[in-house]
Amino acid sequence: MNSRNTIQDELNELNSGLNSNTNNPYSVPEGYFDGLAASVLAKIKSETPVSAMEELVQLSSILAGIPKTMPYAVPEDYFQSNIEGLKAFTSESEESLVLSFVNKEMPYGVPAGYFANVPEQVLEKIATQRVKVVPVMRRKWLQLAVAAAITGIMAISGIFYFSDRGSNGTSDPVTAVKKASTEELNDFINTTAITDDKSQITVNNSPKEKKLFADISDKELNEFLDQMPVDDEIDIN
Amino acid sequence: MALTDRSDAELLIQFRQPQTKESAFTAIIKKYQEKLYWHIRRMVVDHDDANDVLQNVFIRVWNGLENFREDSQLYTWLYRIATNESLTFLEQQKKRTAISLSDVETGLSNKIKADKHFDPNRLEWKLQLAIQQLPEKQKLVFSLRYYDEMPYEEMSRVLETSEGALKASYHHAVKKIEDYIKNH
Numbered sequence: 435m436n437s438r439n440t441i442q443d444e445l446n447e448l449n450s451g452l453n454s455n456t457n458n459p460y461s462v463p464e465g466y467f468d469g470l471a472a473s474v475l476a477k478i479k480s481e482t483p484v485s486a487m488e489e490l491v492q493l494s495s496i497l498a499g500i501p502k503t504m505p506y507a508v509p510e511d512y513f514q515s516n517i518e519g520l521k522a523f524t525s526e527s528e529e530s531l532v533l534s535f536v537n538k539e540m541p542y543g544v545p546a547g548y549f550a551n552v553p554e555q556v557l558e559k560i561a562t563q564r565v566k567v568v569p570v571m572r573r574k575w576l577q578l579a580v581a582a583a584i585t586g587i588m589a590i591s592g593i594f595y596f597s598d599r600g601s602n603g604t605s606d607p608v609t610a611v612k613k614a615s616t617e618e619l620n621d622f623i624n625t626t627a628i629t630d631d632k633s634q635i636t637v638n639n640s641p642k643e644k645k646l647f648a649d650i651s652d653k654e655l656n657e658f659l660d661q662m663p664v665d666d667e668i669d670i671n
Numbered sequence: 672m673a674l675t676d677r678s679d680a681e682l683l684i685q686f687r688q689p690q691t692k693e694s695a696f697t698a699i700i701k702k703y704q705e706k707l708y709w710h711i712r713r714m715v716v717d718h719d720d721a722n723d724v725l726q727n728v729f730i731r732v733w734n735g736l737e738n739f740r741e742d743s744q745l746y747t748w749l750y751r752i753a754t755n756e757s758l759t760f761l762e763q764q765k766k767r768t769a770i771s772l773s774d775v776e777t778g779l780s781n782k783i784k785a786d787k788h789f790d791p792n793r794l795e796w797k798l799q800l801a802i803q804q805l806p807e808k809q810k811l812v813f814s815l816r817y818y819d820e821m822p823y824e825e826m827s828r829v830l831e832t833s834e835g836a837l838k839a840s841y842h843h844a845v846k847k848i849e850d851y852i853k854n855h
Binding site: 483485486487489490493494496497500501502503504505506540541542543544545548549552553555556557559560563 | 693696697700701704705708709712716718722725726729730733786787788789790793794795796798799816817818820821822823824841842845846848849852853
């Protein structure tokens, strides 16, 4: 009341039309302030970290009651290391009344001596990783090899093809003459009349050639021959 | 002082010096191999698979520890690598066999049942089977909280998920597992 009067006096001094006795227009839910302390405490508790076990007890009494023993078997001495006399691991467990009955031993089986070999195996793998040579050119080399093989096959086929043409009755006249013996050449000369009259030159054509020349008259052929130089060495058979 | 008794900070310093790099690395493996192994094995179940993943984890540690920024604990960083490698492994298994995720979970359950020590009457085995019914990420949350009792703050750095989401996920996981155990 005293403070209220002081405030009113202060307002009067300021010639303010405000009245300090005005009621608060805002409403507050019923019982709000009665429950405020409890709700604030509950919120604080929910945000305060609790241990995993305390949390589990709150969440599920069933799960909290199950021993945390892992059902997988662990071979004896699996986690122990003999290398340099070092301990395999350090374990720090927070003991609590709730945890005292909990056994978190993992039930999984692990091969004997497994953990003792892990550092060595890992270092070996790392060393292998370092010297591994990645064959960057392998694919390109393969492509080149395939291309070379195809080219070779084509070349060999070509050789065979053209050599077959050569031995297919259409012999190279120069080679044939060179191969012929002196006696054979003399026989040919003696039995064959050589004349400058080109019309006397008979050509023993193959059926294919006869077909080709079927539409061409002898006169036309002779005119063609007159225009073309005659090579004495050509053996026309 | 034995190398494994040294702090992570000391081990990191040792690792960054060429003459002590290998010995420090060996010490780190010995210090954390068990915790990481079990964390991995709870995800992949099979020992050989866990071994493969664990070795991959330490190879990644060897290659990446030089550039570790120390903005989190070494322990947290190692767990993050182990988690990612486990998830990658399960993803590859899924792709390799062209099966759905639910079939992967079924496959893992079958691996548990195939264990020579498997006893369906024991609660610990039922709990393992119940865990395999959870989605991968929820499985991780449960495993880290239930077995490793990892604080949510640390878990959030490992799984890169908010603490609130992790709490909610863990609470749901506990309920699912409880229901599974009641019904089986």
